Amino acid sequence: MQTGAGVSSKEVxxxxxxxxxxxxxxxxxxxxxxxxxxxxxxxxLPAEFGPERNVAWKVAVPFGRSSPVVVAGRIFLTANExxxxxxxxxxxxxxxxxxxRELKRPRTQTVFRANDPASSTPAxxxxxxxxxxxxxxxxxxxxxxxxxxxxxxxxxxxxxxxxTAPVVDGGLLLLLCDQARGSYLLALDKDSGRARWKRDRxxxxxxxxxxxxxxxxxxxxxxxxxxxxxxxxxxxxxxIAHASQGSMGSxxxxxxxxxVTTSGSDQPWMPSFAASLAKLDKDGDxxxxxxxxxxxxxWFEHFGWMDSNHDxxxxxxxxxxxxxxxLGDYGAVSIPLDGKGQLPKSAVKWRVKRSLPYxxxxxxxxxxxxxxxxxGIVTSLDPATGAVLKQGRAAPGEYFASPVAADxxxxxxxxxxxxxxxxxxxxxxxxxxxxxxEECYATPxxxxxxxxxxxxxxxxxxxxxx
Numbered sequence: 001m002q003t004g005a006g007v008s009s010k011e012v013x014x015x016x017x018x019x020x021x022x023x024x025x026x027x028x029x030x031x032x033x034x035x036x037x038x039x040x041x042x043x044x045l046p047a048e049f050g051p052e053r054n055v056a057w058k059v060a061v062p063f064g065r066s067s068p069v070v071v072a073g074r075i076f077l078t079a080n081e082x083x084x085x086x087x088x089x090x091x092x093x094x095x096x097x098x099x100x101r102e103l104k105r106p107r108t109q110t111v112f113r114a115n116d117p118a119s120s121t122p123a124x125x126x127x128x129x130x131x132x133x134x135x136x137x138x139x140x141x142x143x144x145x146x147x148x149x150x151x152x153x154x155x156x157x158x159x160x161x162x163x164t165a166p167v168v169d170g171g172l173l174l175l176l177c178d179q180a181r182g183s184y185l186l187a188l189d190k191d192s193g194r195a196r197w198k199r200d201r202x203x204x205x206x207x208x209x210x211x212x213x214x215x216x217x218x219x220x221x222x223x224x225x226x227x228x229x230x231x232x233x234x235x236x237x238x239x240i241a242h243a244s245q246g247s248m249g250s251x252x253x254x255x256x257x258x259x260v261t262t263s264g265s266d267q268p269w270m271p272s273f274a275a276s277l278a279k280l281d282k283d284g285d286x287x288x289x290x291x292x293x294x295x296x297x298x299w300f301e302h303f304g305w306m307d308s309n310h311d312x313x314x315x316x317x318x319x320x321x322x323x324x325x326x327l328g329d330y331g332a333v334s335i336p337l338d339g340k341g342q343l344p345k346s347a348v349k350w351r352v353k354r355s356l357p358y359x360x361x362x363x364x365x366x367x368x369x370x371x372x373x374x375x376g377i378v379t380s381l382d383p384a385t386g387a388v389l390k391q392g393r394a395a396p397g398e399y400f401a402s403p404v405a406a407d408x409x410x411x412x413x414x415x416x417x418x419x420x421x422x423x424x425x426x427x428x429x430x431x432x433x434x435x436x437x438e439e440c441y442a443t444p445x446x447x448x449x450x451x452x453x454x455x456x457x458x459x460x461x462x463x464x465x466x
Contacts, residue, residue: 028070028445028452031121031165032402036212036250038363040406040446046464047409049419049434049453056450056461057095062086064118065400066165068454070447071124074098074143077454078118078131083108085117085133087141092447095461099145105135107154111161113301121165121210121443123173127191130173134162138175140193149193157181159305160246163208169231172196176220178207178247180308185211185220187234197234201227206305207247214253214337221247221260223325226335238339240347243328245269249361249402254369254383257334257349261371263358264330273319288314332356332371334386350386355379361402365410366424372412374398380426390427395420401443413440417455436460 032038046054064079070092079086085105089098105117111134120132128142137153156162158179167174173190177183183201188194204222211220217237218229223244228237244262251260270276280292290312293303306314306322329345331353339347355373363370369383376395381388397414404411409431410422417436423429438455445452451462 026070026447027072027124028068028447029125030069030123030167031067031210032250032361032443033404033446035214036167036210036361037252038361038402038404038443039365040404042406042446042449044449044464045407045409045446045451046462047421048432049421049436049451049462051436053434054462054465056463058458058460059090059095059097060457061088061454061459063116063456065116065163065441066118066454067121067401067442068445068452068459069122069124069129070445070452071129072126072143074124075445075452075459076122076124076129076131077459078120078122078133080105080116080118085136087122087129087131087139087145089129089143089145090459092450092452092461095459101141101145101147103133103136103139105133106152107135109135109155109161112159112305115161115163119161119163119441123166123168125168125190130166130168130190132162132164132166132175134158138166138173138188138193140173140190148191151188151193151195153177153186158206159302160206160208165210167211167213169213172231174211174213174218176207176209176211178204178209178222180206183207183222185218185229185234187231199229199234199236204247209247210250212250212253214258217337219251219258219337221249221251221262223247224328226251226258226260228337228339238341238343240335240339240343241329241345242333243326243330245326245330245358248359249357252362252364252369253337254334254364256338257336259332259334259362259364259369259383261332261357261362262326262330263356264326264328264353266327266353268323268327269325270319270323273316273323276319286316288319330356332362332369332381332386334383352381352386352388355391357399359400359402363403363405363410365405366408368424368426368428370403370410370428372399372403376412376414376420378412378422378428380428382426394422394428394430395433400441404444404446406446411444411446411451413442413444413453415439415441419444419453 062079140148183204209221334349401413421431442454
């Protein structure tokens with residue numbers, strides 16, 4: 001089998017097998033399912049959960065923060081064990097392991113403790129599964145686990161690690177690679193792994209979002225702006241300045257507009273450099289060393305993010321760059337999709353700057369726009385006007401997973417492993433909460449009559465029991 005960069009292996013599917021693997025409405029083929037919407041079409045889904053409640057099956061899995069995807073009755077996951085980067089396949093009906101592929105990582109980049117080498121969710125389609133590991137690059141397998149191609153990438157310069165995910169649309173595989181320097185959006189031929197186009201994103205900076213595709217537009221959230229590109233060529237269509245404390249999640253689309261949420265602040269979130277020098281600069285050199293910064297107990301572990309030139313010293317420019325992160329026009333916004341070039345601030349139809357999520361993506365379901373903030377604060381908005389419909393504390397906890405919805409229900413998974421179900425609607429109502437007793441970073445997947453949830457060491461399939 002040929003495994004050079006961007007070189008396809010021979011076709012491994014006979015025609016009848018390809019027909020059998022056509023995507024269906026029940027598939028959940030990428031991060032947050034169909035086009036990153038977080039919405040499934042399934043019915044008869046459970047409202048209550050627990051380690052033994054409404055469990056169709058459960059299976060032990062290696063650790064990783066990536067979310068499950070479901071295509072053609074198979075679940076695909078990534079994980080890591082030591083130096084091995086793992087791609088795993090399970091039978092969606094029974095949980096039976098189908099195959100496991102190991103890739104020894106050629107490098108090891110130290111990243112922030114809230115990330116790991118297998119945090120990127122795979123994508124899958126009728127031909128195969130597509131996996132991104134920051135310590136290697138992209139690799140594609142068939143549904144049977146045969147390697148199709150590999151396309152090495154990196155190393156990347158992102159202190160908190162890369163948390164993007166591949167996206168398949170038509171014949172293209174898209175990957176957004178935002179980092180401290182050298183950010184880009186990449187499109188490969190999904191069947192050969194060969195590069196089709198690459199678009200540099202010099203103004204983006206570090207980011208952790210996943211793009212969506214709407215018609216011929218690829219919409220990507222960056223740390224300082226929102227960009228739209230032509231899907232076929234990567235040429236820019238429009239962009240608008242938009243502040244964030246680090247781009248996260250994915251946007252959603254409503255009636256010709258893209259809806260985006262980013263967290264930010266109206267005032268600097270850090271003290272001034274002068275005030276910090278007075279407190280921390282013990283040797284009087286007008287800089288703050290790593291040793292001096294240790295006295296800041298709250299932010300010591302973030303020193304590497306602020307130290308952009310990696311000299312173990314923070315000067316005024318580095319401090320102010322970090323201090324200004326998220327300042328400006330942030331929030332939940334609605335932006336028309338038909339713009340061209342740089343859009344003015346007036347192009348924003350509406351903006352909401354309260355109760356914003358940090359990591360989780362927003363959700364548009366049944367004509368209502370939902371946001372979930374740490375602490376379990378759920379806000380429902382009118383997607384046409386931004387008017388707040390309801391706000392309340394539904395499920396206390398910290399949230400990395402994004403909300404998903406189907407069957408008139410919304411599902412929230414907290415880091416603490418509590419799964420909360422809401423009755424969807426402008427005046428949403430809690431339906432039930434279950435505690436899985438294990439950390440949960442992954443966004444659940446919905447397929448058939450089942451909700452698939454990945455915790456630190458377990459993959460669950462939940463369904464209503466007869």
